[in-house]
Amino acid sequence: MKLTIPGEELMGHGNLSCQGCGGSLAMRYALKALGRDTIAVIPACCWSIIDGPFPYSCLKIPVFHTAFETAASAASGVSAAMKIKGKKTTVLAWAGDGGTFDIGIQALSGAAERGDNIIYICYDNEAYMNTGIQRSSATPYGAWTTTTPAKKFKSAPKKNMVEIMVAHKIPYTATACIAYPEDFIKKIKKAKGFQGTKYIQVLAPCPTGWRYDPAKTIELSKMAVESGIYPLYEVENGIYKISRKAKNKTVKEYIKMQGRFSHLTGEVIDEMQKNVDKEWELLIRKEEFYGHTKE
Amino acid sequence: MxxxxxxxxxxxxxxxxxxxxxxxxxxxxxxxxxxxxxxxxxxxxxxxxxxxxxxxxxxxxxxxxxxxxxxxxxxxxxxxxxxxxxxxxxxxxxxxxxxxxxxxxxxxxxxxxxxxxxxxxxxxxxxxxxxxxxxxxxxxxxxxxxxxxxxxxxxxxxxxxxxxxxxxxxxxxxxxxxxxxxxxxxxxxxxxxxxxxxxxxxxxxxxxxxxxxxxxxxxxxxxxxxxxxxxxxxxxxxxxxxGRKYGLIEKYRCDDIDTLLVMSGSTASTGKEVIDRLRDNGERIGLARMRVFRPFPKQEMRKLAEDVNKIIVIDRNISFGNEGIFFSELKSALYNENTDIPVYGFIAGLGGRDITMKDIEGMIKKADGKPKDIIWWGLK
Structure with missing residues (x-):
């Protein structure tokens, strides 16, 4: 079997992630795809900590730690600097879901509309995990967090950030999952080939916040994709393409592995299943529709 | 050019x-x-x-x-x-x-x-x-x-x-x-x-x-x-x-004075006109234009204060609950060195109201007797 994942490790030992951290795997794969000629801009998120305290950094690329809502805008500045210096260095904005869906959405929308040349990767662990599991607009319906206690669980659906980015008509938008590293790496490499703002949202489960056994991160990640809850797809210049078509697991199977959903009743779970089926159907139709317009 | x-x-x-x-x-x-x-x-x-x-x-x-x-x-x-x-x-x-x-x-x-x-x-x-x-x-x-x-x-x-x-x-x-x-x-x-x-x-x-x-x-x-x-x-x-020299504070006619007027920004140029007029009348007054606020030029301010017996600060700003900000900073700079010079703090021209030569002359005249931390000039 031919190994398609680059062997070079640009994330070193001694990082400060929790056991089973999806976010640290996501970074490891992302850097394998991007290579050494990369500058990372990281706002407040788990990775502000994972990278290591001063004077250490576990990444073998330069890192600029920036304020919470400025991943995209600070990266735009770095990107402009690379352009004026005539450098081809990739500028990576690397933010969590809170920094992307919530507080950083304005700066990201601005950069995307202008077409600033950055790769923006949101590692999505579906809540403010670094501050101790508070709900974000990426938190799915039904989930417990410390600010959405089980008795009053999150009643709003997860914001569809991917579609918001697609609506900016940027050249490339994709979802990914750490359980599918070849797909994730392929997408990052593809993103690198486009000028402008590229957005990749990678599901990065958090055992601490989702309340599951850290050994199950990959299994659970796979289930998120297989159940259609976190479909893998890409939108290249407006053309949708689903990366993994099989949908052979249920919402119930996925959520029963996680303490954050343990309070949910059968009725609520049925409702969630209906919504997932509907969204999946919609995605298939989008693929058909846009695929058709392409021809 | x-x-x-x-x-x-x-x-x-x-x-x-x-x-x-x-x-x-x-x-x-x-x-x-x-x-x-x-x-x-x-x-x-x-x-x-x-x-x-x-x-x-x-x-x-x-x-x-x-x-x-x-x-x-x-x-x-x-x-x-x-x-x-x-x-x-x-x-x-x-x-x-x-x-x-x-x-x-x-x-x-x-x-x-x-x-x-x-x-x-x-x-x-x-x-x-x-x-x-x-x-x-x-x-x-x-x-x-x-x-x-x-x-x-x-x-x-x-x-x-x-x-x-x-x-x-x-x-x-x-x-x-x-x-x-x-x-x-x-x-x-x-x-x-x-x-x-x-x-x-x-x-x-x-x-x-x-x-x-x-x-x-x-x-x-x-x-x-x-x-x-x-x-x-x-x-x-x-x-x-x-051909144009700059520093922390611009001293305008600060030789042989007993009163120092402290201002900043474009209003200082109006202040200079007033100084000219008063000097022509024989008054011993000069102007210190604060060009730099951070870092605060403490030493230079102290030096200027050494030779005068009255300081008047006109602030186009206010720290609510306290006083004019240049005034505050200046007083604090003097405290450990010259504690006995009276310093008068005027608030003027907030929100763009004009600060005219007449206003500045008025403030200079009013700065007499026991000094006050905050004097609102031209309040309706």
Whole structure:
């Protein structure tokens, strides 16, 4: 079997992630795809900590730690600097879901509309995990967090950030999952080939916040994709393409592995299943529709 | 070459001749002309810069911070609400030791909505670690932009030059634009020792425990101290090269005086007219124009205070619950040295109300007897 994942490790030992951290795997794969000629801009998120305290950094690329809502805008500045210096260095904005869906959405929308040349990767662990599991607009319906206690669980659906980015008509938008590293790496490499703002949202489960056994991160990640809850797809210049078509697991199977959903009743779970089926159907139709317009 | 330009355009020309490489800006009245002019410079290839038309001032400063960290000379301009929105990133620029230079057109803060001048916007950013230069005229706006880059890049802190809304920003006057060759000689290309560079894998601004944070703050204070010397020496060199000398405080007719008037910004030029008139009448009064507010020129202020027996400060700003801000800072500078000089604190011209020669004469006359911390001039 031919190994398609680059062997070079640009994330070193001694990082400060929790056991089973999806976010640290996501970074490891992302850097394998991007290579050494990369500058990372990281706002407040788990990775502000994972990278290591001063004077250490576990990444073998330069890192600029920036304020919470400025991943995209600070990266735009770095990107402009690379352009004026005539450098081809990739500028990576690397933010969590809170920094992307919530507080950083304005700066990201601005950069995307202008077409600033950055790769923006949101590692999505579906809540403010670094501050101790508070709900974000990426938190799915039904989930417990410390600010959405089980008795009053999150009643709003997860914001569809991917579609918001697609609506900016940027050249490339994709979802990914750490359980599918070849797909994730392929997408990052593809993103690198486009000028402008590229957005990749990678599901990065958090055992601490989702309340599951850290050994199950990959299994659970796979289930998120297989159940259609976190479909893998890409939108290249407006053309949708689903990366993994099989949908052979249920919402119930996925959520029963996680303490954050343990309070949910059968009725609520049925409702969630209906919504997932509907969204999946919609995605298939989008693929058909846009695929058709392409021809 | 002399050009008739507004204070705003003087700022734009300053950014151009300083060869700012990345400009990130968002429009706000009365700053707009600065960024419009830069947009036309860039569009006409008169200025080799990347201009990011950001969606907010917060992003403007974030982009400047990113560009500066990547080793570029970065520039922006703003005013009032825009400056307040930048606040978080002002700290970021200073604490990351990035010599971003910005023009702030002094506009009063809302509500109620206003576009006219006072200094509360910039003075609210007092403790962010930015150098602050208060300019009197368009030539100084232009000259200070060039000097600010030289000073800030030497000491590793950002600098804000401040000009009054409309009174200076929209008033045209002749400004000498020096030859680019000479400016390039005075202000060489920015090339910081540490920058975002894939061959050097540093992490900038990572989590720092109490073990080191404290020392990093001490280093900023040390850089501010160095800034005091640097402002004087760069101002002197600038004088040698271009014929206009600058320093921390401009002393106007401060020889043989018993009363010192302290002002800042464009209103100081009205103050100078008043001083001329009073000196002609034999009064022993001079004017200290505070050109630099951060770092605060304590020693120079103390020296000036040595030879007078009365100080009058006119503040176009107020720290609510206390008093005028220049007044406060000046009193505090004197406390350990000259505690017995009466200092009178006047508040005037908030929200752009005119401060006329008659007003200034009136305040000077009123500054008599037991000194007061806060005297509201011309209150209806």
């Amino acid at each position: 002399k050009k008739v330009v507004t204070g705003n355009y003087a700022a734009s020309y300053g950014a151009k001749v300083s060869r700012a490489e990345v400009v990130a800006a968002y429009p706000i009245t009365p700053q707009t002309q600065i960024v419009e002019k830069i947009a036309s410079f860039v569009a006409n290839n008169e200025m080799d810069a990347e201009y990011i038309k950001v969606e907010s001032e917060h992003s403007a400063m974030a982009a400047c911070v990113g560009a500066s960290a990547a080793g570029c000379r970065a520039y922006t301009a703003t005013s009032a609400q825009g400056l307040a929105l930048m606040h978080e990133m002002l700290h970021w620029a200073a604490n990351a030791r990035l010599p971003v230079v910005m023009a702030n057109v002094n506009r009063a803060m809302g509500p109620p909505w206003t576009v006219w001048t006072d200094q509360n916007d910039s003075l609210s950013q007092r403790d962010t670690g930015w150098l602050q230069f208060y300019c009197e005229n368009s030539q100084e706006v232009f000259d200070t932009t060039i000097q600010a880059y030289k000073i800030c890049e030497k000491i590793g802190l950002p600098g804000m030059l401040v000009l009054d809304a409309f009174i200076l920003s929209h008033t045209s006057e002749p400004v000498e634009i020096y030859d680019q060759d000479r400016i390039d000689k005075f202000l060489p290309k920015y090339n910081p020792r540490y920058k975002l560079e894939p061959s050097e894998t540093h992490a900038f601004g990572g989590l720092t425990t109490p073990e080191w944070y404290y020392e990093l703050r001490y280093k900023i204070q040390s850089a501010m101290d160095e800034g005091l010397k640097e402002i004087e020496s760069v101002g002197k060199d600038f004088g040698k090269m271009f």
